[in-house]
Each structure stands twice: as structure tokens, then as C-alpha cells.
Amino acid sequence: MxxxxxxxxxxxxxxxxxxxxxxxxxxxxxxxxxxxxxGKPLPAATVYIxxxxxxxxxxxxxxxxxxxxxxxxxxxxxSFTGYSTLYDTLQLTSSMHxxxxxxxxxxxxxxxxxxxxxxxxxxxxxxxxxxxAQWRQASKPLSRMLEEIEGVSSLSTGAEIAQPMLHxxxxxxxxxxxxxxxxxxxxxxxxxxxxxxxxAYDRIEVIKGAQAVLLGSDAIGGAVVVKQSPxxxxxxxxxxxxxxxxxxxxxxxxxxxxxxxxxxxFTFRIYTTATSSGDRQAARYVLSNTGHRRLSAGTGLGYRxxxxxxxxxxxxxxxxxxxxxxxxxxxxxxxxxxxxxxQPWYVAPFSYDIANPKQKIAHxxxxxxxxxxxxxxxxYFVYSLQNNTRKEYDIRRGGRSNMPAVWMRLLQQHLSVQxxxxxxxxxxxxxxxxxxxxxNLNRTEQTNTRPILPDYRRQQxxxxxxxxxxxxxxxxxxxxxxxxxxxxxxxFDYKQxxxxxxxxxxxxxxxxxxxxxxSDAWEWTSSLAWNYRLPAINELYSxxxxxxxxxxxxxxxxxxxGYYTPxxxxxxxxxxxxxxxxxxxxxxxxxxxxxxxxxxxNYVNLEAxxxxxxxRGAFPVxxxxxxxxxxxGSDLSWEWQLSxxxxxxxxxxxxxxxxxxxxxxLNQVPPPVYRGAIVWQKAKWGKLSDIQLEFTSEYNxxxxxxxxxxxxxxxxxxxxxxDRAWDFMPPPADYWLFHWRMEGxxxxxxxxxxxxxxxxxxxxxxxxxxxxxxxxxxxxxxxxSVQYMFH
Numbered sequence: 001m002x003x004x005x006x007x008x009x010x011x012x013x014x015x016x017x018x019x020x021x022x023x024x025x026x027x028x029x030x031x032x033x034x035x036x037x038x039g040k041p042l043p044a045a046t047v048y049i050x051x052x053x054x055x056x057x058x059x060x061x062x063x064x065x066x067x068x069x070x071x072x073x074x075x076x077x078x079s080f081t082g083y084s085t086l087y088d089t090l091q092l093t094s095s096m097h098x099x100x101x102x103x104x105x106x107x108x109x110x111x112x113x114x115x116x117x118x119x120x121x122x123x124x125x126x127x128x129x130x131x132x133a134q135w136r137q138a139s140k141p142l143s144r145m146l147e148e149i150e151g152v153s154s155l156s157t158g159a160e161i162a163q164p165m166l167h168x169x170x171x172x173x174x175x176x177x178x179x180x181x182x183x184x185x186x187x188x189x190x191x192x193x194x195x196x197x198x199x200a201y202d203r204i205e206v207i208k209g210a211q212a213v214l215l216g217s218d219a220i221g222g223a224v225v226v227k228q229s230p231x232x233x234x235x236x237x238x239x240x241x242x243x244x245x246x247x248x249x250x251x252x253x254x255x256x257x258x259x260x261x262x263x264x265x266f267t268f269r270i271y272t273t274a275t276s277s278g279d280r281q282a283a284r285y286v287l288s289n290t291g292h293r294r295l296s297a298g299t300g301l302g303y304r305x306x307x308x309x310x311x312x313x314x315x316x317x318x319x320x321x322x323x324x325x326x327x328x329x330x331x332x333x334x335x336x337x338x339x340x341x342x343q344p345w346y347v348a349p350f351s352y353d354i355a356n357p358k359q360k361i362a363h364x365x366x367x368x369x370x371x372x373x374x375x376x377x378x379x380y381f382v383y384s385l386q387n388n389t390r391k392e393y394d395i396r397r398g399g400r401s402n403m404p405a406v407w408m409r410l411l412q413q414h415l416s417v418q419x420x421x422x423x424x425x426x427x428x429x430x431x432x433x434x435x436x437x438x439x440n441l442n443r444t445e446q447t448n449t450r451p452i453l454p455d456y457r458r459q460q461x462x463x464x465x466x467x468x469x470x471x472x473x474x475x476x477x478x479x480x481x482x483x484x485x486x487x488x489x490x491x492f493d494y495k496q497x498x499x500x501x502x503x504x505x506x507x508x509x510x511x512x513x514x515x516x517x518x519s520d521a522w523e524w525t526s527s528l529a530w531n532y533r534l535p536a537i538n539e540l541y542s543x544x545x546x547x548x549x550x551x552x553x554x555x556x557x558x559x560x561x562g563y564y565t566p567x568x569x570x571x572x573x574x575x576x577x578x579x580x581x582x583x584x585x586x587x588x589x590x591x592x593x594x595x596x597x598x599x600x601x602n603y604v605n606l607e608a609x610x611x612x613x614x615x616r617g618a619f620p621v622x623x624x625x626x627x628x629x630x631x632x633g634s635d636l637s638w639e640w641q642l643s644x645x646x647x648x649x650x651x652x653x654x655x656x657x658x659x660x661x662x663x664x665x666l667n668q669v670p671p672p673v674y675r676g677a678i679v680w681q682k683a684k685w686g687k688l689s690d691i692q693l694e695f696t697s698e699y700n701x702x703x704x705x706x707x708x709x710x711x712x713x714x715x716x717x718x719x720x721x722x723d724r725a726w727d728f729m730p731p732p733a734d735y736w737l738f739h740w741r742m743e744g745x746x747x748x749x750x751x752x753x754x755x756x757x758x759x760x761x762x763x764x765x766x767x768x769x770x771x772x773x774x775x776x777x778x779x780x781x782x783x784x785s786v787q788y789m790f791h
Contacts (some may be wrong), residue, residue: 028069029095031373033062034078036102040202040229045080045102059420061230063373067422078102125208125525125581125594134198135787136743136753138244139253139275142198146224149206150651151594151635153670157191157770159249159280159778160292160321161359164194165768166208167596168631168655168669169221172536177215177225179313179367184386184412184438186453188538190770191546195317195363195388197273197296199242199255201226208579208594208635213464213479214418214432217507220531220575221598230371231302231311234259234267238791244275248781249292250350251277267302278352279322282776283763288348289325289355294318310370316363323357326774328395335611335618336712339728344775356401360391378420386412394545397615405545406452407443412436427469436460440537452544452553454491454564456537460484474516477527483507485534491541494563501566508532521586531575539604539624540570545614551770552612552621556604571626574601588641598631605629607667607707607725611715620728620773628661650676657705664724665705671731671767672701691744698737703767706731729773732765743785753785 034045041062048055049066056064069092076088083102090096127149137145143154143162155170156162163170176183176194186192198204205225207215215223237260244253253275261267273296280290298315326344329335338345363386370381392406418432438458442451466479488502513527535556541564542555559565577598584591609623633655641647652674657666677696685691707725710718715728738760743753761780765772 028071028092029065029067030069030074030076030090030092030098031063031065031096032098032100034058034064034080034100034102035062036083036104042080042083042102045078045083047100048077048079050075050077059378061371063378065422125527125579127206127208129204129206131202132743134204135242135751136741136755136785138199138242138255138785139246139251139277139783141193142196142204142224142226143193145198146204146206150637150673150675151208151633151653152206153653153673153768155190155668155768155770156766158287158290158321158324160290160294160319161191161193163187163190163192164224165670166206166222166224167598167633167653168657172218172539173220175215175219175223177223178365179227179384180369180380180382180416181367181384181386181414182216182218182412182436184365184384184410184414185363185388186390186408186410188536189546191359192390193319195319195361196226197271197294197298197315197317198226199257199273200228200271200296200298200315202229203227208581208596213466213481213509213511214430217462217481217483217509217531217533219509220533220577228269228300228313230309231259231267231269231300234261234269234302236261236791239789241788242785244783244785246277246781246783248778249277249280249290250352251275251292265303265305267304268300269302270297270299272297276352279348279350281350281779283758283761283779284776285343285347286350287324287775288344288346288351289322289358291322291352291354293320293354307373308371310368313365313367313369315365315367317361317365318363319359319361320354321359321361322354323359324771324775325355325357327771328357329618335620339712339773341774356393356395358393360393360404362389363387376422380416380418380420382414382416382418384412384414386410386414388412400448404443404447405449407447408451408453409441409443411439411441427467429467430465432462432464432466434460434462434464436462450492450544452542452546453538454489454541454543456487456489456541458488458537459486474514476512476514478512479510481509483509487537489537489541491543491564493565494559494561499564499566503534503570505534505570505572507534521584523581523583523585525581525583527579529575529577529579531573531577533573533575534570535573535604535624535626542624545619552614552619553606554609554621554623556624556626558623560610571602573604573626575599590637590639592635592637594635596631596633600629600631602626603629605666605725608710608727611712625725627659629666630658630660632656645682646678646680648676648678650674655704659725662724665707667707667725667727668768669703669705671703671734672699674699687746689745692742694741696739696741698739699734700737700764700766701734702731731767732772735762735764737762737764749789751787751789753783755783755785757781757783 034042036042043058045058047064054066056066058064071092074090074092078100079085080102083104086100086102133148141160141162143164146152146164147154151167153165154162155165166174171188183194185195187194207223240257242255255273257271259269276293278291280287296317300311300313302311326346329338365386367384372379388410390408391404394405395401415435420430422428440456442455460483462483464481469476484506486504491499493499509531511529515525517523540555540557542553543558545552557564579596581594604624604626606622606624610621612619612621635653638650654672655670657669659666675698677694680693682691707727709730710726712728737758739757740759741755745751758780763776766777769777
């Protein structure tokens with residue numbers, strides 16, 4: 001018996017020793033980056049070991065990591081949607097760092113790429129605007145480019161001034177993130193377009209839903225994220241030059257972007273964009289004083305040493321935008337008549353001159369980024385300093401038109417430290433700490449006017465925690481964010497006495513979601529989010545004229561006379577949002593359906609309130625009010641490859657909103673939109689390659705949610721008798737527009753595009769254009785784009 005026990009103990013010892021030796025041997029690691037032929041990272045690419053059934057998904061910067069590997073030979077499969085799959089055979093004897101470069105498939109002709117999600121976006125619907133859509137529409141602002149993605153529309157003030165709107169959310173409810181930092185600008189106004197040059201960035205993402213807790217508490221409805229390729233990935237000289245000309249406005253744009261390697265460790269990048277146009281034209285007349293000028297430039301320097309890289313970047317964005325002259329009226333009777341006219345009261349011959357009213361914007365940004373790729377965690381550090389100056393000029397009496405009526409300077413600093421950790425074999429977790437400091441100053445000594453937005457100072461401290469856990473065929477995602485806000489405001493009451501309200505409040509955000517493959521052809525993504533936020537500064541304290549739109553806006557803490565009135569209680573806005581997406585992809589078909597629903601308590605809505613005569617003229621008055629609302633809608637996308645050379649695409653979105661508390665519709669709700677196209681493509685024809693011919697039809701319907709209408713002549717007698725939201729005019733009629741485009745490559749370096757928009761020169765008015773009260777939207781436009789690429 002004793003010998004039997006000794007034998008068992010000996011067997012147990014040998015098994016444990018063998019297992020321990022095996023465990024010590026199987027501690028090797030394989031990591032690196034997956035990039036494309038231009039050195040851009042490919043997030044959410046798959047790196048899979050065929051003979052061991054282990055795999056990894058690349059992060060947002062293209063990094064992958066495979067751990068606990070045993071010595072031996074492995075066959076690696078690297079794949080990414082729209083790119084050729086790569087296979088690599090490795091003999092692994094020690095831990096290895098290995099990068100892979102994938103080539104884009106030749107027939108990738110889509111405008112919008114719906115991809116798998118990068119790190120911590122797995123349970124979020126992410127859509128990407130690709131390079132072709134960017135350069136082809138080079139002369140358009142960011143918001144207009146994003147309209148190619150279903151569910152995205154523009155709340156515009158003319159052709160050049162446009163805010164992106166996603167599922168009806170914009171401004172303070174749609175995050176704009178530039179290279180890891182929130183855009184520090186006066187983007188709360190519909191006539192304040194984001195100071196972003198789309199051509200300066202290599203990747204533009206739209207995140208549908210309030211799930212990205214790492215992007216800020218204002219990502220309630222979603223986020224727009226713009227990124228450049230990491231400077232550390234540049235391995236050769238790359239030059240891109242673009243020339244774009246267009247007929248509507250007789251304008252042109254030139255752009256160049258150059259990047260390269262200075263030494264083994266240092267890289268550089270420099271870009272410039274300049275564009276100018278004259279008055280835009282509707283189908284039947286000139287939209288006088290709508291010229292536009294823009295200049296943007298930037299330069300960056302990158303450094304990389306082993307697992308550590310850093311870069312410093314400076315960007316400048318400057319613009320001068322003319323404001324439709326017909327939007328500014330002298331008295332109430334003329335204002336009422338102007339809203340009822342089919343043609344603006346002021347139409348002048350075409351001109352390149354930009355007169356008052358107009359706006360001038362200058363935005364400076366300095367950014368320092370650093371990344372450390374560690375054994376068990378990746379660390380990210382971002383610091384940015386942004387200085388935004390906005391001047392708005394009105395038609396003023398007494399020779400004061402050269403004096404700005406609005407002069408605001410917003411200074412913002414942002415600091416973020418984020419760690420991505422690997423606690424378990426499959427689970428990934430991210431923890432971020434952020435600090436935000438803003439200082440808004442009005443130069444009233446230069447304007448001699450009461451500012452529309454008061455001086456304020458805001459400090460915010462934030463903690464965010466996000467997690468991803470794949471289980472079987474499902475990926476689970478959840479996150480939490482907490483923001484502490486300290487705000488100081490300097491404003492005046494009706495007695496012209498200075499008031500200095502100060503408050504300290506918390507904002508909160510929570511989300512959870514999942515992503516799964518229902519079958520080989522079907523995928524399902526679902527996410528649920530809750531957001532708790534204090535109304536923004538403009539929603540509380542606005543008290544003046546927006547020269548871009550010709551509107552007077554008044555905040556929640558401003559009375560009917562237009563002055564600040566203290567109130568004892570601030571009501572937080574609470575949002576409950578659920579977004580789903582089903583994707584079917586098999587053979588010649590790709591179908592995507594994205595339904596969403598949002599319930600918002602104490603929703604802050606900007607509503608028509610009055611008509612008011614001031615010393616500057618007569619203007620409509622809009623006032624912020626809080627109510628409870630329900631939003632519901634869906635996006636649809638279907639692509640059918642009819643043959644190797646012919647395909648058809650169909651995209652659309654519909655949105656419905658309802659004021660629960662007041663049993664009424666809401667204003668500024670995007671109307672139903674449909675966009676269908678037939679595309680002919682040919683891989684090679686002589687010296688031409690990747691040729692495409694596209695004919696597109698676009699339908700814009702009538703909004704499903706409409707407020708009550710009170711005509712301008714009836715405002716004085718009826719506006720005070722209703723508690724519901726109302727508007728000065730009924731919505732414009734629905735309309736069809738038709739477009740045509742041809743593009744292709746010539747040789748290996750040149751690409752061209754010819755496009756005709758609104759072929760039939762249809763006269764129409766867009767419901768989301770704030771100038772619709774006074775004029776039609778744009779008429780026919782013919783544009784030519786030429787791009788030269790060297791790499």
C-alpha cells in the first residue's frame with residue numbers, strides 16, 4: 001500500500017511538472033500592426049492563426065496582439081473587408097513583432113464602407129466615409145460630405161454653413177472629435193459650421209448612437225470622429241494634389257498634402273487647402289452675398305522608437321462667409337412680406353465680393369499625442385490647445401459697418417490619458433481620465449453691443465470606463481462615464497446689473513450593447529444607452545441676434561424681454577436611446593437596416609416665439625423650451641451587384657418625433673430621404689482604370705413631425721395664445737433631384753471626376769435650410785475634380 005501511494009504521488013508530480021513546463025514554453029507573443037498600401041491603419045482587421053484557431057481583432061490604430069503561443073510553425077491569415085487576404089507562415093521560437101500591409105481590392109467602388117468595429121466600438125454602429133467620397137466632393141464642407149451616409153443630414157444656413165445632424169441630433173448632442181480631442185469651437189449655433197477641413201484627414205467615422213462613452217458626454221445622438229494616419233506609420237514620400245472647380249458660385253479649390261520620412265525615427269506631414277467662390281445661385285436667381293473664402297493649413301512632426309511613438313501637430317482653419325442679404329429685413333411688415341414671397345426681396349448681379357452681413361472665423365489648434373504599446377496595456381496621451389475667434393458683421397448705421405457686431409473668443413484646453421488593458425485572455429477594458437477647460441470672452445469694447453452668449457468659464461473633469469468581452473459568437477460591450485462640471489457665467493439683467501451665476505453639476509452616461517453573427521449572412525448589433533446632462537450654456541443664456549440666420553435666440557434663463565432672469569432650479573435632460581442594426585451580406589446583395597428609438601425627458605428645443613423690431617431691423621424670435629419627446633426612425637441601405645460591371649444602390653432614412661407633454665409635433669425634424677443610384681463600372685479600358693458612371697435620383701419628402709403654423713401677419717394676435725411649438729411657414733413641398741457622375745484613373749498617379757448635381761435645375765426649398773423663409777436652395781452645379789497621387 002505504501003508503494004502504491006508513492007507511485008501516485010510520483011505520477012502527480014510528473015504531470016504537474018510537464019504541465020508547468022508546457023505553460024512556461026507557451027508564453028510567446030506575436031504582435032504588430034495591420035496597415036494599407038498608403039500606411040494607414042486598418043482597425044478591426046482580423047489576424048487569425050489557421051492551425052491553432054486563435055485570433056485577434058486590430059485596435060483603432062491597427063494594432064493586434066496574440067499571446068500565450070507555443071513555439072512552432074503557424075499559418076497566419078490577415079483579412080479586412082474590401083482588401084485582399086494575406087497569408088503568412090511563421091516559425092515562432094521567441095516573441096515577435098510583425099507588421100502586415102494589405103492591398104485594396106480593385107473593384108471597391110462604394111462611397112460608404114460599413115465595417116466591423118474598432119476596439120471598444122464592437123457593439124456600436126460605425127460607418128466610414130472613404131477617400132474617394134472625400135476628394136470627389138472636395139469643395140463641400142464636412143456636413144455635406146457626410147450626407148452620403150444614411151441617417152445623416154445637414155442643418156444648414158446656405159451652401160457653406162452647415163452642421164451635421166444624425167437622426168435629428170446635432171450641436172450639443174452630437175460629438176465632434178478631432179484626433180482624440182473635442183472640437184473647441186462655437187458649434188452650438190446652426191450657422192456655426194465645424195472648423196474642420198475634411199481633406200486634412202484620412203478617416204471620417206460616423207458613430208450612430210450614444211454608446212461611445214470615451215468620446216464625451218455630448219455623444220448623445222452619436223459622434224463624428226476625424227483621424228489622420230499616424231505619422232509614425234509613414235515609410236515613404238507621399239504627395240497628394242487636388243484641383244476642384246464648380247460652376248455654381250464659379251468657385252475653385254486647390255489642396256496639397258505631403259508626408260514623408262526624415263530619418264529612421266522622424267516623419268513629417270504638411271497640408272494646405274484654399275477655396276473661393278462668388279454668389280451661389282438658385283434655379284431662377286442669384287443668392288446675393290453668399291460668397292465664400294476658406295484657407296486651412298497644418299503641419300506635423302512624428303517620432304517613433306520601438307514601442308513608443310509621439311507626434312505634434314498644428315492646424316489652422318480660416319473662413320469668411322457671406323450671409324444672404326435677403327435674410328436681413330428693415331421692419332416687421334417687410335419681414336412678413338419677405339417670408340411670403342417666392343423670390344427674395346433683394347437680388348443683385350453675380351459678384352465675388354463679400355459684404356455685410358458676413359462672418360469671419362479663425363481657428364488655431366495645437367496638439368500633442370503620445371502612444372506606448374506595452375506588454376499588458378496600451379497607453380494614450382493627448383493634449384490639445386485650441387483658440388477659436390468668431391466675428392459677425394451686420395449692416396450698421398453711423399458708419400459702423402466695419403465694426404463687428406459679434407466678437408467671441410473661445411479658448412479650450414483638453415488633456416486625456418487613456419489605458420487599454422487586457423485583464424483576461426479575451427476581455428479588453430479601457431479606462432480614461434480627462435480634463436477640459438474653456439474660457440469664452442466677448443470683445444464688447446470692440447462691438448458696442450450686448451453679446452448673444454455671455455462670458456463664461458467652464459472646467460470639466462471626467463472618468464470613463466469601457467469594456468469589451470467576446471463570448472462564443474457574441475461580443476458584449478458596456479461603459480460608464482461621469483463628468484464633473486464647474487461653470488461660472490458673467491451676464492446682465494434688465495437693469496444692466498452684472499450677475500455672476502455659478503454652478504457645479506455632474507453629467508452621467510451609461511451604455512451596454514452586443515454584436516453577434518446570427519448566421520453566415522446575418523449580423524445583429526444592438527445598443528442601449530442612458531445620458532444625463534445639464535443644458536449647455538447657449539441653451540441657458542442665449543440673448544441676442546444670430547447674424548448668420550437672421551434669428552434672435554433666447555435661452556431658458558432669459559425672459560420674454562430678452563434679459564437674464566435667475567431661476568432657482570435647472571432641469572437636467574435625460575435621454576434613453578436604443579439603436580439596432582441588422583446586416584445581410586451574401587453573394588450579390590448587401591442589406592442594412594438600422595432602427596432606433598429615443599425617449600428624452602426635459603428635451604431642450606428651439607422654437608419660434610415672436611417677431612421683434614430692433615434698431616438693427618426686424619427679426620423672428622426663437623426661444624428654448626423644455627418638454628418630453630419621443631423620437632423613432634430607421635435607416636436603410638441596400639446594394640445589389642447585378643453583374644460584374646453593374647450594380648444598384650438604395651439608401652434612405654425616415655424619422656418621426658412627438659412632443660408627449662404638449663401632444664404636438666416638433667420643428668427641425670429631418671424629412672424622409674431616399675437616394676437611389678445605378679452604377680456602371682469597368683476595371684480597365686485602355687489607359688483608364690477603375691471607371692465608374694453613376695446616375696442618382698434623390699427624393700426629399702415632407703417631415704413626419706410638424707409644428708403648428710402661425711403666419712407672420714398673425715403672430716401678434718395668436719402667438720401668445722398657444723403653448724405648443726409652432727413655425728412661421730408650412731414645410732416646403734417634397735421634391736426629386738437627379739445627379740450624374742463619371743470618374744476614373746488615368747495611369748497610376750491621376751484620378752478625375754466630373755459631376756452634375758440637380759441636372760434639371762429644379763427650384764426647391766430644403767426644410768433644414770434656415771434660409772428657406774427667404775429663398776430657394778441651390779440650382780444646377782457642374783464640378784470637375786482632378787487628383788494627383790505619388791507614393
